[in-house]
Amino acid sequence: MDALILQVLNGLDKGSAYALIALGLTLIFGTLGVVNFAHGALFMIGAFCAVTVQRLLSLSFVTVDETQKDFLGKPLKVETPYVEAWFGPEVGAAIIDWSVPLAIIFAIPIMLAVGFIMERGLIKHFYKREHADQILVTFGLAIVLQELVKHYYGANPIPTPAPDAFKGSFDFGALIGFDPNTIIYPYWRLVYFAFSAVIIAGVFSFLRFTTFGMVVRAGMADRETVGLLGINIDRRFTIMFGIAAAVAGLAGVMYTPINSPNYHMGMDFLVLSFVVVVVGGMGSLPGAVLAGFLLGILESFASFSPIKNFFENWLFLPSIDQIIIYLVAIVILLTRPRGLMGRKGVMEE
Amino acid sequence: MSKLDVTRRSVLKTGSVAGAGLALPTIFTASSAAAYTNEPTGGTVTLGFNVPQTGPYADEGNDELLAQQLAVDHLNGVGDGGCLNTFTSKALKGNGILGKQVEFVTGDTQTKSDAARASAKSMIEKDGAIMINGGSSSGVAIAVQGLCQDAGVIFMAGLTHSNDTTGKDKKANGFRHFFNGYMSGAALAPVLEKEYGSDRRAYHLTADYTWGWTQQESIAAATEAIGWETVNNVLTPLASTDFSSYITPVLNSGADVLVLNHYGGNMVNSLTNAIQFGLLDKLVNGKDFKIVVPLYSELMAAGAGENIKGVFGSMNWNWQLQNAGTAAFVKSFGEKYGKPPSNSAQTCYAQTLLYADACERAGTFNPCGVGEALEDFEFDGLGNGPTWYRGADHQCFKDVLVVKGAENPTNAYDTLEIVEITPRAQVEYDPEHPMFAGGNLGKCNPGA
Numbered sequence: 001m002d003a004l005i006l007q008v009l010n011g012l013d014k015g016s017a018y019a020l021i022a023l024g025l026t027l028i029f030g031t032l033g034v035v036n037f038a039h040g041a042l043f044m045i046g047a048f049c050a051v052t053v054q055r056l057l058s059l060s061f062v063t064v065d066e067t068q069k070d071f072l073g074k075p076l077k078v079e080t081p082y083v084e085a086w087f088g089p090e091v092g093a094a095i096i097d098w099s100v101p102l103a104i105i106f107a108i109p110i111m112l113a114v115g116f117i118m119e120r121g122l123i124k125h126f127y128k129r130e131h132a133d134q135i136l137v138t139f140g141l142a143i144v145l146q147e148l149v150k151h152y153y154g155a156n157p158i159p160t161p162a163p164d165a166f167k168g169s170f171d172f173g174a175l176i177g178f179d180p181n182t183i184i185y186p187y188w189r190l191v192y193f194a195f196s197a198v199i200i201a202g203v204f205s206f207l208r209f210t211t212f213g214m215v216v217r218a219g220m221a222d223r224e225t226v227g228l229l230g231i232n233i234d235r236r237f238t239i240m241f242g243i244a245a246a247v248a249g250l251a252g253v254m255y256t257p258i259n260s261p262n263y264h265m266g267m268d269f270l271v272l273s274f275v276v277v278v279v280g281g282m283g284s285l286p287g288a289v290l291a292g293f294l295l296g297i298l299e300s301f302a303s304f305s306p307i308k309n310f311f312e313n314w315l316f317l318p319s320i321d322q323i324i325i326y327l328v329a330i331v332i333l334l335t336r337p338r339g340l341m342g343r344k345g346v347m348e349e
Numbered sequence: 350m351s352k353l354d355v356t357r358r359s360v361l362k363t364g365s366v367a368g369a370g371l372a373l374p375t376i377f378t379a380s381s382a383a384a385y386t387n388e389p390t391g392g393t394v395t396l397g398f399n400v401p402q403t404g405p406y407a408d409e410g411n412d413e414l415l416a417q418q419l420a421v422d423h424l425n426g427v428g429d430g431g432c433l434n435t436f437t438s439k440a441l442k443g444n445g446i447l448g449k450q451v452e453f454v455t456g457d458t459q460t461k462s463d464a465a466r467a468s469a470k471s472m473i474e475k476d477g478a479i480m481i482n483g484g485s486s487s488g489v490a491i492a493v494q495g496l497c498q499d500a501g502v503i504f505m506a507g508l509t510h511s512n513d514t515t516g517k518d519k520k521a522n523g524f525r526h527f528f529n530g531y532m533s534g535a536a537l538a539p540v541l542e543k544e545y546g547s548d549r550r551a552y553h554l555t556a557d558y559t560w561g562w563t564q565q566e567s568i569a570a571a572t573e574a575i576g577w578e579t580v581n582n583v584l585t586p587l588a589s590t591d592f593s594s595y596i597t598p599v600l601n602s603g604a605d606v607l608v609l610n611h612y613g614g615n616m617v618n619s620l621t622n623a624i625q626f627g628l629l630d631k632l633v634n635g636k637d638f639k640i641v642v643p644l645y646s647e648l649m650a651a652g653a654g655e656n657i658k659g660v661f662g663s664m665n666w667n668w669q670l671q672n673a674g675t676a677a678f679v680k681s682f683g684e685k686y687g688k689p690p691s692n693s694a695q696t697c698y699a700q701t702l703l704y705a706d707a708c709e710r711a712g713t714f715n716p717c718g719v720g721e722a723l724e725d726f727e728f729d730g731l732g733n734g735p736t737w738y739r740g741a742d743h744q745c746f747k748d749v750l751v752v753k754g755a756e757n758p759t760n761a762y763d764t765l766e767i768v769e770i771t772p773r774a775q776v777e778y779d780p781e782h783p784m785f786a787g788g789n790l791g792k793c794n795p796g797a
Contacts, residue, residue, distance in 0.1 A: 006597040014591060071668060071689045071762055072680060147403075155407035157617045159654030169627040181632075182601055186625040189593075258625070259590055259618050260652060268590045303594035305583050319557070321594075322586050 015296025016196035020251035022276040022288035024244035037138040040270030046252025047261035049107035054099040115245025150263040157260035281342025386501035386796025397478030402457040416694035420701035431681035435730035440709035462492035487511030487560035494523035501796015505700035508693040512563035515744035516785035530564035534571030536749040536771035547576035552604035557584040592619040605633040617652040650764035657754030674732035717793040741780040
């Protein structure tokens with residue numbers, strides 16, 4: 001039982017990431033009708049915003065310590081971060097320690113700007129083109145972006161730890177009557193889940209309870225009529241692209257303490273996020289969120305060794321953890337061709 | 350008067366034979382004028398450095414490339430000579446190889462077997478490379494080694510740790526300086542017994558490809574020999590980035606040691622996940638929970654950050670070793686590039702010098718002559734202490750390092766500390782050992 005609860009918890013944080021990326025993908029598809037294969041790259045750029053903030057806060061000046069030697073036997077060059085010199089060692093170290101949460105402030109304008117530039121500079125030229133053209137150009141853009149990041153940050157994962165206050169794990173087992181240390185879950189993953197829930201709720205509230213959101217929803221349902229009413233729907237959709245980019249970017253920022261970011265992380269999430277969107281139903285925001293969590297939990301269960309062994313030994317399906325999402329997608333699309341919560345008329349002739 | 354009888358059938362027959370002949374890769378149909386593939390005829394000789402310049406191991410590959418370029422400098426008499434000054438063989442004089450200036454071309458393996466074979470093939474066919482060196486993955490090394498065997502050039506493997514490279518997939522034209530999974534197990538087990546005792550239960554997470562399988566087999570055998578029990582072994586996809594769902598079952602498995610048979614980004618992520626789930630804070634079976642990473646690299650250690658503190662593993666070489674070869678190499682590399690070299694850089698540097706030295710001693714670039722000169726060659730002065738290139742399987746035997754993550758690092762490069770230098774005799778094995786059985790070196794192939 002304890003193992004099953006752990007796998008559900010595991011699925012929640014993985015599902016959070018899928019849901020946030022899929023939410024942004026669906027927003028862009030629902031508003032602009034663009035299949036954005038560069039969305040994973042936006043997640044990655046968000047993560048590298050956190051890396052950049054960490055590096056900026058760790059900028060140091062060098063002093064030579066004659067008493068210590070470097071690897072060549074020369075006097076050691078000691079680096080002291082400017083923030084520690086300016087605010088004192090303790091406050092300076094605390095600022096660096098909180099670089100990931102601080103990166104959120106940095107990432108929001110950056111991601112909005114990246115989204116705006118991407119939409120105005122490239123994607124708007126492909127609104128009336130085939131989906132295949134959109135996929136090709138956005139996929140190409142994703143490769144360019146990841147190669148740029150690799151050039152400047154290297155190919156290796158870069159450690160970006162959570163603040164010390166969030167290190168360690170929460171003992172769920174002790175809370176619900178199990179033995180201590182049987183169901184533990186890292187604090188930062190709980191933070192990530194809560195953060196995702198807030199962002200998702202924020203996006204839904206924005207679309208549901210604001211005039212801007214109402215217009216966007218109307219535009220998603222009938223773009224032409226909204227335009228005929230004298231509303232500049234294109235401008236609102238561009239802003240939605242920026243918001244979708246910011247959602248992906250923030251998901252990336254907060255993900256960095258879970259797995260050290262590398263230039264390829266966007267691609268790792270991209271394909272699965274598209275499956276999430278298709279399973280949830282093209283254009284359906286609640287569908288994207290539901291499918292994100294559902295597939296995250298399923299993937300987590302499929303990695304659980306007793307289940308993995310059962311599939312391998314009894315159903316002759318090795319590596320079920322790698323294919324479960326696709327199997328479920330096939331089953332759902334066969335039984336519900338529009339996905340779990342898909343709308344009629346989306347991606348249909 | 351003769352009659353020319355042209356039928357549809359005869360045209361097809363002739364055409365298919367001619368087509369098949371033309372389709373044969375040129376590397377397998379070398380000119381009969383040459384004694385061997387890519388025999389150098391001018392004043393230069395070309396080496397091919399095939400390393401991952403893009404993809405997940407690109408940093409590792411770039412470090413290898415820096416070392417290979419340094420080796421070429423030293424062979425051509427540029428710079429301070431590095432290990433040419435400490436190498437026990439004195440055949441190399443800093444005037445190229447056999448009097449020919451050394452040039453090089455590079456290929457990008459992308460850490461993909463097909464891309465690595467394509468780049469190696471291109472360097473051999475188009476650039477005339479006479480030797481291929483490099484690689485940061487056993488899958489790639491085994492694939493390229495097979496290609497070099499067929500093409501008739503020498504393959505001096507870079508970082509490849511699978512037992513299979515010099516086991517079931519060994520080839521007469523392939524040579525490995527790097528250590529392997531068996532040696533990691535043989536070196537690590539006694540240290541683990543001393544540190545953690547003989548009553549332990551180990552849970553393995555293993556990368557699902559040749560290197561992961563053979564390392565897991567080796568480490569499990571070595572730790573079971575000291576009394577440990579292997580509780581479970583779970584294969585994880587190479588493309589995994591989040592290992593949390595593989596880590597959580599460890600919590601309640603009854604295991605008190607987690608062995609991560611992962612490398613590169615996989616290892617960085619799985620170790621980070623394990624630390625996040627508080628494994629190192631757990632008390633199981635009355636003992637502190639421990640994590641072991643059998644194969645370490647400096648670049649991985651930097652990626653894992655403070656998570657590696659106190660975690661044991663093994664290495665082929667480390668820049669902190671105290672011997673003349675290491676000092677010479679670290680000085681050359683450090684002064685040129687401003688950082689200490691990684692162990693993958695060292696193995697590529699050593700392999701390039703060993704190849705050049707073998708050519709000099711053999712007096713030829715012919716792969717069969719070079720291979721003969723390398724077989725059962727004993728040397729010192731390249732950083733690993735006394736080393737033997739065993740003829741039976743083309744595997745180097747030398748001391749192995751047991752290391753652990755530095756508890757109190759003083760600078761960015763001080764990530765690992767050497768715990769023990771395991772003597773060569775302790776990691777040696779019979780060429781017919783079951784973990785290496787099933788292969789056959791075959792005959793040296795000169796190509797032409």
